[in-house]
Amino acid sequence: MTGPTSEHIDVSVPQVAGNSPASDNQASIEDRDPSQLDARNVLRAMNVDASTGLSSEEAERRLEQFGRNELESAPPVPKWKKFLEQFRDPLVYLLFVATGISVVAWFIERSQASHSGEGSEALPFDAIVIVLILVLNAVLGYLQEAKAEKAVDALSKMTAPQTSVLRDGRVSHIDTVELVPGDIMVLGEGDTVSADGRLLSAASLRIAEASLTGESVPVSKKPDTLASAKALGDRSNMVFNGTAVTQGTGRAIITGTGMNTQVGKIADMLSQTEDETTPLQKEMTHVSKILGIAVCIIAVLVLVALATISGFHSTQDVIDSLLLAVSLAVAAVPEGLAAILTVVLALGVQRMAQHHAIVKKLSSVETLGSASVICSDKTGTLTRNEMTVEKVVTPSGEVELTGTGYAPIGQMVGAGGSDLASDAPERVETLSTLAIGAMANDGDVRKDEDADEWKIVGDPTEVSLVVAARKVHADKQLGSMNRVAEIPFxxxxxxxxxxxxxxxDGNRLSVFAKGAPDVLMQYCTRIRVNGQVRRLTEGDRQTILATVESLSGQAYRTLGQAYRPLGTASLSEVPGVVSNAAGQVSDISEQDEAIEKDLIWTGMVGIIDPPRTEVRAAVAEAHRAGIRTVMITGDHPLTAARIASDLGIIRPGEQARTGDELDALSENDFDATTSDVSVYARVAPEHKLKIVSSLQRQHNIVAMTGDGVNDAPAVKTSDIGVAMGITGTEVTKESAKMILADDNFSTIVAAVREGRVIFDNIRKFLRYLLSSNVGEVLTVFGGVIFAGFLGITQPGVEGVTVPLLATQLLWINLLTDAAPALAMGVDPQTDDVMGRAPRGLHDRVIDAKMWGDIVFIGIIMAVVTLIGMDMHLSGGLFTDRSVSALGHDAQMVEARTMGFTILVFAQLFNAVASRSARQSAFVGLFTNKWLWGAIGLSVALQLLVIYVPFLNTAFGTTPLNMTAWFECLALAAFVLVASELRKLVLRSMKR
Structure with missing residues (x-):
């Protein structure tokens, strides 16, 4: 209804030339609270004419003065800072120190060579390669983070970008960010309110403010001036940014934009909260520290051993010792760890995005896999957020309507699903009841052909009546009816x-009414039963009230329907209706007592927001994975308990706890309650925050979903905040670590599963990388400490002889750490990840058992490598006579090539073995095609290093014969054999 009513007020004031500045006046408006000022005074203070609005020129000036209508976010981090962030890792610091040592050693060698006239290495090759790899890793990490940010930016474009305003005397659509104080917003059903404003006019205007106040029912709005200050939810003449119009029309003058809105105040508070580091970030920091400390200790031990055994007799000895420290650092640090971790997480993020879960921060992926509690809102997440009429109760009986949602597809069946005859009284009365509900209605539903979906206009409850009528063609009974007036809800x-x-029928009038059954029944004196109208008895009233109570106990929202033929063609002729001298009724809404009387009761409907069909299975899957599902809603306790029971969150008969009950608890009792209760109803925003904090105190990793502004604090406080992509406000999305593009609980559970798979894969490549690097460290350490036994240091040869060169170790890490580890990071799911309990809050990613596995494989790797080197050196334990005639330098090159190659292939065998800590490597051996491709690539590149002459020079290698290759493969394969034997023992012990 858009015609004039008494709710419209004359707000015209003389036009102020040029819409003069409003800064001082706006400040006074904010100080005095616009809700307590007459609309004319607000217009005058803002220098706006209600009939024309702002001029384009003045709007542009005010936009420059007040800024864009958007919430301030944290200042964007410069790209160079984001790039430098990739280097913030103790392992990277260690490599930079190693690079510095290498450069110093090169400089000293060059100086000595220039004095002696000997040639020296033209460039510090070791240092250059290390820096190049570090920069490459940083670039890769930066690009992946940027890609994730772009996905989030793309999601933000889902929100409606334009608002209707009155400018230059006409209504136009402008970008929401260009709204300014003084603009007059034109509001209609389905619109989002884009700024705070004081109502100037309203016609049956109702606004859903749940996103701001938590109020689940749309609030009626009128432009009347408030006599005193009211709480936010009671300011009936104000509209607020982020809320939505569910019914009616109106106009409001904007009094606050951007951060000067109520939403902006909440956003400002949230900006002061610091983000917690995720468990994975903490663990990687811990691992980095352990590796850094370990390599420093080993380096000191080796240098002390060298000083004790042979001493430092020259500068060259010092240089060699420093280069040895570089070798140890390179051997200990998995240079590709940060990049591989970033890539694996980014690939996981991409897979989640394909399933409607947008993860804003890569490291948050693993947190999802560790979640032990998922706290979820009800509406739209666990339910469809599509109010549906499921039951119709008439005087002759009860019928059920099939079909859910807003698609008008379904049929009428008897109670229990039985068929109904075409002339059954229940069918006839149901058609009449639904027809009345569709007529006494401001809602509508329309088919969006492009999106192939049904979209609603107006209040969801009203729309459910329209859909129900269309399902059974009850709306056809209204074919000749034409709506002429309304008494609004x-x-x-x-x-x-x-x-x-x-x-x-000669344009004769009838009144059609709907409302709360207990209220509507007070205006009914008759009842229609089997086509006949009779007096409504006290027994009828008690039966109806008992039915209402029964339906409410089943969590249905009930609405009664009634009608009355007025018998005239003019409202002025209706008895009791007041009209003027010209026979015109001034305001029909003031005539409700005369019109809404002697009504005829036809029946009532039971409406519910049905659970999503896929959520029950998702809740069961979460329970199987040891994850509690907790429902937190502002809805009625009976409704919450019913939905929770249907979805398997609680057992039938269990009750929901309310916010009032929670307020009466001490902290200890509160914690005891949250450890057991899984459904909370009629809760305020502060209750959500307290519930999350209580669960965290109990050492849970909590995921919290939310859509409204009032959910944002709880979402941000939780370990993994989840915002709704469709219904969520911008503040909530900003606070969250993950956004559900489909607002579906099942997507959260799917994301948890993906998070667990990613976590398993992270453990796989960590086991592989660290055991390989431990093998390298022990090879260098053992080669120095036991040099005399192995023939690495021979009589008459001065100085320190490093078992493997730093460049060789760096090549091994680049070759075997990169492609195979990355392939393991995308390994298909090998175990039932949802069949085990969540990882504990304080559980290490690398626990004691895994460290034992890492050290065991590292020792085997070092032993076989040193044995292979010894076999090609004279004076060792396993001297190969075929090379005994070679000089020491040539022997050392060949021995290093052997150790170099054995270590590469040992790590490739280790990649196959590391796919599981207990399961045999031969189970599903070829399921990961990427891994075998990576192994093939690594083998090919190693062959190049051994057989290409200029690479021989760069890496200190020499070609190997077939016998040497046989020895390399046999020794390297022992890593896989030893791993399989250890797994066999562990499986036997477990049985």
């Missing part, structure tokens, strides 16, 4: 009436 009246004229 208000929270005080709890009913709505529409007056319609029947074109097929």
């Amino acid at each position: 208000t929270s005080e009246r709890k009913r709505m009436s529409v007056i319609a004229e029947d074109k097929g």
Whole structure:
């Protein structure tokens, strides 16, 4: 209804030339609270004419003065800072120190060579290669983070970007960010309110403010001036940014934009909260520290051993010792760890995005896999957020309507699903009841052909009546009816009436009404039963009230329907209706007592927001994975308990706890309650925050979903905040670490599964990388400490002889750490990840058992490598006579080539073995095609290093014969054999 009513007020004031500045006046408006000022005074203070709005020039000036209508976010981090962030890792620091040592050693060698006239290495090759790899890793990490940010930016474009405003005397659509104080917003059903404003006019205006106040029922709005200050939810003449119009029309003058809105105040508070580091970030920091400390200790031990055994007799000895420290650092640090971790997480993020889960921070992926509690809102996440009429109860009986959601597809069946005869009284009465509900209605549903979906206009509850009528073609009974007036619904009246004229009956008028059954029944004196109208008895009333109670106990929202033929063609002729001298009724809404009386009761409907069909299976899957599902809603306790029971969150008969009950608990009792109760109803925003904090105190990793502004604090406080992509406000999305593009609980569970798979894969490549690096460290350490036994240091040869060169170790890490480890990071799911309990809050990613596995494989790797080197050196334990005639330098090159190659192949065998800590490597051996491709690539590159002459020079290698290759493969394969034997023992012990 858009015609004039008494709710419209004359707000015209003389036009102020040029819409003069409003800064001082706006400040006074904010100080005095616009809700307590007359609309004319607000217009005058803002220098705006209600009939024309702002001029384009003045709007542009105010936009420059007040800024864009958007919430301030944290200042964007410069790209160079984001790039440098990739180097913030103790392992990277260690490599930079090693690089510095290498450069110093090269400089000293060059100086000595220039004095002696000997040639020296033209460039510090070791240092250059290390720096290049570090930069490459940083670039890769930066690009992956940037890609994730772009996905989030793309999601933000889902929100409606334009608002209707009155400018230059006409209504136009402008970008929401260009709204300014003084603009007059034109509001209609389905619109989002884009700024705070004082109402100038309203016609049956109702606004859903749940996102701001938590109020689940849309609030009626009027432009009347408030006599005193009211709480936010009671400012009936104000509209607020981020809320939505569910019914009616209106106009409001903007009094605050951007951060000067109520939403902006909450956003400002949230900006002061610091983000917690994720468990994975903490663990990687811990691992980095352990590796750094370990390599420093080993380096000191080796240098002390060298000083004790042979001493430092020259500068060259010092240089060699420093280069040995470089070798140890390179051997200990998995240079590709940060990049591989980033890539694996980014690939996981991409897979999640394909399933409608947008993860804003890569490291948050692993947190999802560790979640032990998922706290979820009900509406739209666990349910469809599509109010549906499921039951119709008439005087002759009860019928059920099939089909859910807003698609008008379904049929009428008897109680229990039985068929109904075409002339059954229940069928006839149901058609009449639904027809009345569709007529006394401001909602509508339309088919969006492009999106192939049904979209609603107006209040979801009203739309459910329209959909129900269309399902069974009840709306056809209204074919000749034409709506002429409306008495709107208000929270005080709890009913709505529409007056319609029947074109097929001489334009005679009838009133159609719907409302809360107990209220509507007070205006009914008759009842229609089996086509006949009779007096409504006290017994009828008690039966109806008992039915209401029964339906409410089943969590249905009930609405009664009634009608009355007025018998005239003009409202002025209706008895009791007041009209003027010209026979015109000034305001029909003031005539409700005369019109809404002597009504005929036809029946009532039971409406519910049905659970999503896929959520029950998702909840069961979460329970199987040891994850509690907790429902937190502002809805009625009976409704919450019913939905929770249907979804398997609680057992049938269990009750929901309310916010009032929680307020009466001490902290200890509160914790005891949250450890057991899984459904909370009628809760305020502060209750959500307290519930999350309580669960965290109990050492849970908590995921919290939310859509409204009032959910944002709890979402940000939780370990993994999840915002709704469709219904969520911008503040909530900003606070969250993950956004659900489909607002579906099942997506959260799917993301948890993906998080667990990613975590398993992270453990796989960590086991592989660290055991390989431990093998390298022990090879260098053992080669120095036992040099005399192995023939690495021979009589008459001065100085320190490093078992493997730093460049060789770096090549091994680059070759075997990169492609195979990355392939393991995308390994298909090998175990039932949802069949085990969540990882504990304080559980290490690398626990004691895994460290034992890492050290065991590292020792085997070092032993076989040193044996292979010894076999090609004279004076060792396993001297190969075929090379005994070679000089020491040539022997050393060949021995290093052997050790170099054995270590490469040992790590490739280790990649196959590391796919599981207990399961045999031969189970599903070829399921990961990427891994075998990576192994093939590594083998090919190693062959190049051994057989290409200029690479021989760069890496200190020499070609190997077939016998040497046989020895390399046999020794390297022992890593896989030893791993399989250890797994066999562990499986036997477990059995």
